[in-house]
Amino acid sequence: MTATKSQKRSRVAKEIAVKVIKKMSHKQDGYLHGYTATEHNRLYHQARFLEDHVFAGVDFSGCKNIIEIGSGVGAQTEILHNRFPKLKIACIDSSREQVTKARAQLAGPIGKGLVSVTQTDARSLPFQKGSFEGAFITWFLEHVSNPVGILKETKRVMAINAVIHINEVFNHSFFTDPFGPATQEYWNAFNEHQSSLKGDPFVGAKLGNYLQKAGFKDISTNFSYWLLDSRHPKFRAEFLSYWIDLLLSGSAELVKSKKVSKKLVLKMTAELNSLRKNPDSVFFLGFVKAVAYV
Numbered sequence: 001m002t003a004t005k006s007q008k009r010s011r012v013a014k015e016i017a018v019k020v021i022k023k024m025s026h027k028q029d030g031y032l033h034g035y036t037a038t039e040h041n042r043l044y045h046q047a048r049f050l051e052d053h054v055f056a057g058v059d060f061s062g063c064k065n066i067i068e069i070g071s072g073v074g075a076q077t078e079i080l081h082n083r084f085p086k087l088k089i090a091c092i093d094s095s096r097e098q099v100t101k102a103r104a105q106l107a108g109p110i111g112k113g114l115v116s117v118t119q120t121d122a123r124s125l126p127f128q129k130g131s132f133e134g135a136f137i138t139w140f141l142e143h144v145s146n147p148v149g150i151l152k153e154t155k156r157v158m159a160i161n162a163v164i165h166i167n168e169v170f171n172h173s174f175f176t177d178p179f180g181p182a183t184q185e186y187w188n189a190f191n192e193h194q195s196s197l198k199g200d201p202f203v204g205a206k207l208g209n210y211l212q213k214a215g216f217k218d219i220s221t222n223f224s225y226w227l228l229d230s231r232h233p234k235f236r237a238e239f240l241s242y243w244i245d246l247l248l249s250g251s252a253e254l255v256k257s258k259k260v261s262k263k264l265v266l267k268m269t270a271e272l273n274s275l276r277k278n279p280d281s282v283f284f285l286g287f288v289k290a291v292a293y294v
């Protein structure tokens with residue numbers, strides 16, 4: 001990347017940070033990332049950007065139908081539909097905003113009877129016992145207070161031998177070189193805030209335990225990661241842009257609840273931008289994939 005381009009990107013990222021800070025008073029309570037159009041677009045971009053890792057090993061080709069829990073705006077559903085065009089997918093999400101957006105986004109497959117989107121809480125699913133041949137959960141259990149209860153309820157609506165695929169965060173895995181003190185302080189606050197909302201930013205590492213407690217069998221877990229360094233400067237820069245957007249998506253809520261200052265948000269953004277420009281920087285992040293059967 002040329003110095004001019006790189007300076008431009010830093011300026012754009014800083015402008016985004018400033019805009020996010022200005023919008024803070026309009027955000028909602030309770031959900032770290034919020035429900036704005038910017039956040040909806042971020043979820044679509046995130047799903048496509050991380051697709052190779054999230055969908056590695058995910059195979060529903062032997063299934064007639066699956067349930068997707070915490071489907072949000074349907075960002076993963078679009079990919080599921082593209083990969084398995086004959087599969088019937090029943091999406092559920094508790095948020096009216098997300099469900100409305102998902103229904104608009106998925107109007108095509110909904111019209112063909114391949115996708116449905118129901119607004120409901122995952123703790124009590126409006127489906128009969130044994131209804132689905134598979135289940136898919138991504139970036140969802142990190143937001144709930146009783147993951148085992150939700151996994152038991154998911155299992156109830158799954159048929160015998162049905163498969164569940166789960167992708168969940170393990171935020172402890174985040175590492176950069178050079179170390180960024182403001183980034184680390186912001187990241188700690190981000191994770192503490194998620195815990196204070198009764199979520200779990202480290203849920204990925206606990207998936208094996210939780211699936212076992214919920215009564216699933218043949219459970220396997222894998223750690224999937226990105227180790228980005230001077231071998232992949234372009235992808236490292238793209239990943240850092242994605243990462244800045246993700247961290248900023250929680251900033252309104254974090255500043256509002258006084259967990260971080262506006263100054264820290266700007267410092268964190270500047271540190272991550274300088275990693276993007278540093279030819280020797282290292283970025284590491286991982287998450288946990290689990291597969292199990294009823």
Ligand SMILES: C[S@@+](CC[C@H](N)C(=O)[O-])C[C@H]1O[C@@H](n2cnc3c(N)ncnc32)[C@H](O)[C@@H]1O
Nearest residue numbers: 043070071072075093094095098121122138139
């Ligand atoms: C980070 S989003 C992930 C969306 C989607 N899986 C994706 O990867 O794009 C988490 C979603 O979980 C939903 N959610 C949180 N708690 C829920 C609950 N108890 N029941 C159903 N959905 C819930 C939120 O509304 C949000 O849409």
